[in-house]
Amino acid sequence: MLDPKSIRLELDSTAIKLRKKNFDLDKDKITGLEHHRKTLQLETESLQNERNLKSKAVGKAKAAGEDVSDILSGMDALKSELDQKKQQLEGLQDQMQGYLLRVPNIPSDDVPEGKDESNNKMIDSWGTPRKFEFEAKDHAELGENLKEGLEFSTATKLTGSRFVVMRGGIARMHRALIQFMLDTHSLEHGYTEFNVPYIVNEASLKGTSQLPKFEEDLFKLHHDPSYYLIPTAEVPLTNMVRGKILQPDSLPLKYTAHTPCFRSEAGSYGKDTKGMIRQHQFEKIELVQIVKPENSEEALEELTSHAEIILQKLELPYQKVILCGGDLGFGSAKTYDLEVWLPSQGMYREISSCSSFTDFQARRMQARWRNPNTGKPELVHTINGSGVAVGRALVAIMENYQEKSGHIRIPAVLKKYMPSMDYLE
RNA sequence: GGAGGGGUGGCAGAGCGGUUUAAUGCACUGGUCUUGAAAACCAGCGAGGGUGAAAGUCCUCCGUCGGUUCGAAUCCGACCUCCUCCGCCA
Structure with missing residues (x-):
């Protein structure tokens, strides 16, 4: 939420800034x-x-x-x-x-103008897409052709569309990815690893700004008071500081967790219906930083680089994109998307999204720190990003590491989590 | 599931219908003293909001929501949550 006082005092200039985000105040x-x-x-x-x-x-x-x-x-x-x-x-x-509560955050000055994703700007790229001497298959076909692989029809029987069952080696690689990412962030990047509830209350979702505006995107449980399945670990991780006044020397807080994420995908009918790109349930490693306002810009750069390192270690070609105003999320002031190369689609697809929320979430949560210069509690800044989406990383590995035989080579960094295996067959 | 006891400022902790503008301690900030530090002493110090050029002034807040009252941190009801004991259980 924006500062009500500054909206009042700077109504016109606030309205102009929000127009960049396609929002009419x-x-x-x-x-x-x-x-x-x-x-x-x-x-x-x-x-x-x-x-x-x-x-x-x-x-x-x-x-x-x-x-x-x-x-x-x-x-x-x-x-x-x-x-x-x-x-x-x-x-x-x-x-x-x-x-x-329904007014979005103001975009940063360095966010490019633009109406939609076509105006996003590629600012960096890493790796070179592999040249295939055969026609690259998509992950769904590869997965279904493995002896033990992806089973979409089983999941449909168990639940419905947009779910998947992973059998044997592929389930193991999925787990290996989780281990690898959590180890990298906690042991090398200085994040504290958490295991958190997958069900949260209304106050938490309001704190990170999924509510009240985006209730239709969430799975709500029959429980009084209202409980919801988390759409991302951002919710529990960030809300841990809700209502707190933090000591200056405790900042920055760097939190990571692996969780499943549940999204109703309302409004995405017809999009990515094939395969496991867009599921109701997927898993993700989340990175969250709680920082002093003066450090939030560099924190976003740092957090994004932590997600990039995962892709680099997995040797997956990707590009880094800065979202234009019109494509920015509701609470975000600035967002970098990391997009991984998918040979079957011949394009880069989102695998991580890293955002600075400035004080937008902190104000809703009343998450503050005591500024020693003023002696007063002041709002912190919150940053979060995926480091990275597990399901989509699995998809990217399957497609980029596929052999003509349909077997999937196992990336070097995952081998210690999958001993005595070289391929998924 | 049963019985009992709690939730008060950054922390600890008093207050249990009307000088509470929430005692006191710790922490913190400033000062005195000291070669310097510690200790001691003195002073300041909760949060949110309204109004005002400012000084100031007013309102709200003692887990949450509702009720009683001229007046509620204090009494009543419901709920949330924590602790202790018993039972059950992966």
Whole structure:
């Protein structure tokens, strides 16, 4: 959420900045609500003041053994007026809050202009796509042709579309990828490894800004109060600092976890229906950093490089793209996507997305640190990214490491997790 | 599942209907003293919001939501959560 005060004071310039993100700020609505709020709040607070003063007077009078009926006269009228104003004020504040929770974060100045993904800018690339002396197959075909591989029809029987069963060696490689990534981030990149709940409450999803706007993307459980399956480990990892005031020397916090992620994929009908590119359930290694505001830009660069190192160690060609304003996620101020080469599609596909949320999530979570220069609690900045998506990494390995026979060569860095295996057959 | 006890500022911890503008301690900040440091002493120090040019001033907040009352951290109800004991269990 944006700072309500600065929206109020810089309404026009905020609206202009948000236009870069294809968002039209309803200035009239804000001005109107704000005007009413101001008068109502003044009236309400002065009534509260009056009530407080009278109540204190009653206390004093009673202590002195005096009659209090004079003070109490007119109290009923005051109370009912106060009740009414209070209710109106609450209604207004709820409306304002409800609207502000649906206003996206302001993009950074260095984010390129653009309407949609076609305006994203490639800023770096690594590796060279392999030349095949035969026609490269896609991962779904490769997986289904393995003796022990991907079973989409079994998963459809068990659940429905957009799920997969992995059997034998491929399940093992999936697990090896998880081990490899967690080991790299925790042992080499300085992240603390976590194991977290896969079910979270509403407050957590509000904190990282999946709610209230994107409820239809989530799987909601039958439970009172509401529980949801996590769409990403960003939610539990980031919300660990919700409501906290952190000591300056404890920052930056660097957290990582492997979790399944559950997404309803509402609105993606017809997209990537084949294979395991877009599933209702997939696994991901998540990287989260909680940093001082002054460090957030370099933290995003660092975190992105940590995801890149995974792809480099796996020897998968990729490119790094900066998202344009129109393609940026709701809470993100700046996002780098890492896109891995998929030979069957002849193109680069997203495998990691690394974003800086500046203070957008921190304000919703009230996650703060004590700034020694001011002595005051101030909002932290939050950064997160995938390091990287496991299912898509598996897809990329299958396609990039395939042999003419349909066997999949095992990448060197995974061998210690898959001893005595050279190929998936 | 049963019984009991808790949730108060960064932390610890008092308060249990009206000088609470939440005691006190620790931590923190500034000062005195000291060659320097420690100790001691003095002073300051919760969060959010409104209003104001500022000084200031007002409102809200004691797990959450609701209720009683002129007045609630304090009383009542529900819920969340933590701890202890018993039972059950991977």
